[in-house]
Amino acid sequence: MQHVLFVFGGRPFTVLEVGIAGGFFLLVLIVWLIWGIRRQVRIRAEADTASAERIHELESHLSQLLKSQGEMTGRMQTMAEVFGSRQSDMMRAVNERLDGMGHKLGLSMADTTKRTHEGLRQLHERLAVIDRAQKTITDLSGQVVELQAILSNKQTRGAFGQGRMEAIIQDQLPPTAYDFQATLSSGVRPDCLVHMPNGAPSLAIDAKFPLEAFNLIRNAKSDEDLKYANTQFRRDFTKHIQDIREKYLVPGETQDTAFLFVPSESVFAELNENFEDLVQKSHRARVVIVSPSLLLLSIQVIQAVLRDAKMREQAHLIQAEVAHLMDDVGRLNDRVVKLQTHFGQANKDIDQILISTDKITKRGQKIEDLELGELPETDKKEDLPRPNLSLQG
Numbered sequence: 414m415q416h417v418l419f420v421f422g423g424r425p426f427t428v429l430e431v432g433i434a435g436g437f438f439l440l441v442l443i444v445w446l447i448w449g450i451r452r453q454v455r456i457r458a459e460a461d462t463a464s465a466e467r468i469h470e471l472e473s474h475l476s477q478l479l480k481s482q483g484e485m486t487g488r489m490q491t492m493a494e495v496f497g498s499r500q501s502d503m504m505r506a507v508n509e510r511l512d513g514m515g516h517k518l519g520l521s522m523a524d525t526t527k528r529t530h531e532g533l534r535q536l537h538e539r540l541a542v543i544d545r546a547q548k549t550i551t552d553l554s555g556q557v558v559e560l561q562a563i564l565s566n567k568q569t570r571g572a573f574g575q576g577r578m579e580a581i582i583q584d585q586l587p588p589t590a591y592d593f594q595a596t597l598s599s600g601v602r603p604d605c606l607v608h609m610p611n612g613a614p615s616l617a618i619d620a621k622f623p624l625e626a627f628n629l630i631r632n633a634k635s636d637e638d639l640k641y642a643n644t645q646f647r648r649d650f651t652k653h654i655q656d657i658r659e660k661y662l663v664p665g666e667t668q669d670t671a672f673l674f675v676p677s678e679s680v681f682a683e684l685n686e687n688f689e690d691l692v693q694k695s696h697r698a699r700v701v702i703v704s705p706s707l708l709l710l711s712i713q714v715i716q717a718v719l720r721d722a723k724m725r726e727q728a729h730l731i732q733a734e735v736a737h738l739m740d741d742v743g744r745l746n747d748r749v750v751k752l753q754t755h756f757g758q759a760n761k762d763i764d765q766i767l768i769s770t771d772k773i774t775k776r777g778q779k780i781e782d783l784e785l786g787e788l789p790e791t792d793k794k795e796d797l798p799r800p801n802l803s804l805q806g
Contacts, residue, residue, distance in 0.1 A: 471780060474780075475777060475780050475781065478773060478776075478777050479777060481773070482770060482773055482774065482777070485766070485770055486770070489763065489766060489767075489770075492759075492763070493763075496756070496759060500756065503752065507745065507749065510745065514738055514741070514742070518735070518738065521731060521734065522731075525727065525728075525731055528724070528727070529724070532720055532724060535720075536717060536720075539713050539716070539717075542713075543709070543710055543713065546706050546709055546710075547706065550678055550706060574620040574621070574622060574674060574675075574676040575604055575620045577620075577674075577676045577705060578604065578605060578618060578620045578674045578676070578708065579593060579605070581705060581708050581709050581712060582605060582607070582618075582708075582712055585709065585712040585713055585716055586607070586712060586715070586716060586719075587719075589608070590607065590608050590715075590716075590719060591605060591606065591607045591608065592605070592606045592608070593605050597661075597663055597666060597667070598663065598666055599660070599663060601660040601661065603617040603618065603619060603660075603661050603667075603671075604618055604619055604620040604621070604674075605617070605618040605620070606618075606667070607712070607715060609668070609715070609718075610718060610719050610722035610723075611722055613668075614663075614665060614666055614667050614668050615666070615667050615668065616667070616668045616670070616671070616672065616715070617657075617661035617662070617667045617668070617671040617672070618671070618672040618674055618708075619657050619661065619671065619672065619673050619674065620674045620676070621653070622653075622673060622674065622675045622676070622680070623646070623649040623650055623653050624680070625649070627646055627680060627684075629641070629642035629645060629646065630642040630643060630646055646688075647688070647691060650688075650691050651691070651694065653673075654673070654691075654694065654695045654698050654700050655698070657671050657673060657698075657700050658671070658698045658699065658700060662699060669699055670699045670700070670701060671699065671700050671701070672700075672701050672702075672703050672708065672711070673695065673700050673701065673702045673703070674703055674705075674708055675702060675703065675704050676705065677704070677705075678704050678705065678706060680704075681702065681703075681704035681707075682704075684702065685702075
């Protein structure tokens, strides 16, 4: 044991010393190896714990993302159902409103068309009456003898002319369209006032034709009597025309033209044939001479004017209603355009949400498909540095 095994640095080493040194070195080596192994085990355990915590954290985030995606999908479905329900309600309300307005407009137009046809039918009937009246002119001419007997008395003649004029007007016009023996602002009372539509001045009618002088013409036996009768008739007729002009033509209250009613067609025909100058004078004085048939025709024209005025009033009402209807349709169109804009914005927002959810789904799929491999194994034993021993001896 005391045998020198080698000499190192000038010092001899025996077998016992070398054995003790080797055992100590081996013990140190074993302790170092055990420490290294424990260190590797601790590092591996810490790495496994960190990996498990990371995986748990990723799984938690993934579950939260899936939960958020489910909630967002439910909300989107709810929003889609709400939008669909409100859109259908709105379209149904719009359709009902349009159907109601179209039905109302159709009824109004149908009623207007019906009234127009009725007015035209009545106008055709009145024209037929005028045609029949024209056919009776010849028959009326044959009754001159009886008319002369009636007109021989002044009071009877005046009542007859007034009665014929009233009968024609009462037969053709409604009661509110005329007044007999009405008093003007000047205190004069014309035989009849026909009220014109649209607030226009009334039309005055006089039924007191000067037939005394006219009968003198018919009863003249000689040329001197005829000349005297013509002069008398011209004077009386001119005075009567002047009286009508001065009394019945009231500015702003009556028309600037008045009617002078002649109760006989034969008298009217003879007047226009033999006294053209008097007819022209009456026209210049704005006094129109009318026979029963012409008065009937004139009153029927006035009746047509009154009916046309009423139809125009109804047309104005219809136009006003149509204007209101078009305003409502315009407002409805503006609101539908605004609603369409809102729906367009909502669809755009939903598209953006779908894009976001698609991205979230894809990211979640990537996380789900991510392969998390184990850490690479390390060698349990590593090459340790060996001491550089130089053996001697």
